[in-house]
Structure formats: structure tokens, C-alpha cells
Amino acid sequence: MKILLLGFGSIGRHIVRLLDYDFTAMVRDIAAHRERGTLGVRLITEEGFDEALAQADLVVEAAGVPAAKRFLPRVNKPFVLTSVGALADSKTAEALMTPHLHVTNGAIGGFDLLEAVADQLDTVTITTSKAPTGLIQDWMSDDEATRLENLTEPETLFSGDPIEAIDKFPGNVNVAVALAYATRGSRPLSESLQKVQVKLVADPVRTDSAHVIEASGDAGSFRFEFVSAPSPITPATSGTTALSLAATIRRIAPYIRRD
Numbered sequence: 001m002k003i004l005l006l007g008f009g010s011i012g013r014h015i016v017r018l019l020d021y022d023f024t025a026m027v028r029d030i031a032a033h034r035e036r037g038t039l040g041v042r043l044i045t046e047e048g049f050d051e052a053l054a055q056a057d058l059v060v061e062a063a064g065v066p067a068a069k070r071f072l073p074r075v076n077k078p079f080v081l082t083s084v085g086a087l088a089d090s091k092t093a094e095a096l097m098t099p100h101l102h103v104t105n106g107a108i109g110g111f112d113l114l115e116a117v118a119d120q121l122d123t124v125t126i127t128t129s130k131a132p133t134g135l136i137q138d139w140m141s142d143d144e145a146t147r148l149e150n151l152t153e154p155e156t157l158f159s160g161d162p163i164e165a166i167d168k169f170p171g172n173v174n175v176a177v178a179l180a181y182a183t184r185g186s187r188p189l190s191e192s193l194q195k196v197q198v199k200l201v202a203d204p205v206r207t208d209s210a211h212v213i214e215a216s217g218d219a220g221s222f223r224f225e226f227v228s229a230p231s232p233i234t235p236a237t238s239g240t241t242a243l244s245l246a247a248t249i250r251r252i253a254p255y256i257r258r259d
Helices: 010-018 030-036 046-055 065-074 084-088 090-096 111-120 142-149 162-168 174-182 189-195 239-255
Strands: 002-006 022-026 042-044 058-061 079-081 101-103 121-130 155-160 197-202 209-217 220-228
Touching (some): 010 239, 042 046, 065 084, 084 174, 090 189, 111 209
Parallel strands (some): 121 197
Antiparallel strands (some): 209 220
């Protein structure tokens, strides 16, 4: 199977090591990636996207929300979305939510049960805890960044819905949008994005990422807790994300039409 990989960072490089497929990866700077080693992957830049897309059997996005929003609406064949935060934008969600879309769970799970009971849930919350330095954003002042670097006690940085969360912390809360997608049930995704409540905690003792999901309603009360080991490629990224993505690809591979 020929896979067009959007992005070749920690997730993309991990995927290539996990799966034995014919990979082409779209990157911004080929020279920089060649210095790190290509792992046998053919590298292209944006200029080669359309040609590579035509040759691919499957497109796998692992490049972040902006890239997902920019390139995936142009894909008219099966694709896997890793940066699920892209669905928080209504226009992008409308373009991507087709039969071609496959959403990976990323760093959390339990979605099979939550999808089954989604219409009988009244409340859905997710609390994500990460090391403070991994939560520093470009929009923060130097003083705020320094304060987070020197944090000695856990602190809640954000409380709100997934749309607000992905806007402020685009690289940290894709899981919140994935949870909204999984618990939408028969409702539009836009309603689920407003119902799910997100809390983001900076915890100075953490070296990993922790996620606690709580959901309740007529179906019962449910609690899931996930603590993900860091990626062997880049410690700042959860290793579970690449493993989940690989599992998604293996699951759908038998159904991919190869021209």
C-alpha cells in the first residue's frame, strides 16, 4: 500500500518504524530531514502534493491542525486525521466529515463505549495534565512563559470547551476534540463541541501526559484515566499517538482500494 504522509516529525517517523508500507512524506525542508535520516521514505515538498496524492492509496496526516485544514479538504480518497483539533472549525469539519474520513484516538481511548452510549450522556469532561514547559504558547508573554517554567505547584491554565481549547493550545488538546467527535451520537458535531468540558493543568512534577475522562447520564457513570509514555523519537510527544495511528492504519488497510 502506498501512503502519503503529511508531516515527518516525531509521529511520522515513529509510524514509519512501526509499519512496512511504501511511504512518501511531505515536508517543508527536505534538506533538514535528510540530515536526520529519511528512514527510506521518499520526501517531497508542497509542490509535489498533487502528484503524490494521485499515486497514494491512503493519506495519513501527522503535521498539525494548520496543515490538516489546508491540505485534507483536497483529498478525495481515504485519509486518517491525527490532528483532530481541525474539526473544531465548522468549515473544515464540513469538508472533512465524509466517508473518506478516519479519526484516530490518539493518546486516549474508550471511544467504543462512549460512542455506543453517546446519546444517553448528559456530561462529558476531560482533564489533561502536562509538564508546564510543554504548554508554553507563542501568544504568552515572556513573563508568563518564565512563570510556567518555574512553576512548583499544579495550576489550571484553561477551563472551557474544545473549540476554545484548541484555539489557545492547538498542539496539546486534540484529544478534547476527538472526545467530542466520539460522543456526538446523533447530534451535530457542533453541539458536542459545546457540551464537552476541558480542563488543562500544568503540573511541574509530570514528565508524561495524563488524561482523565468522566462521562455520566442515563447510560451510567464512566471514568477513564490514561497516562502516556513519551515518544521514543521526541519525548515531548506522547508515544501512544503513533501507536494508535498505526493501529488505525492496520484496521482500515484491508478495505483500501489499490489502483
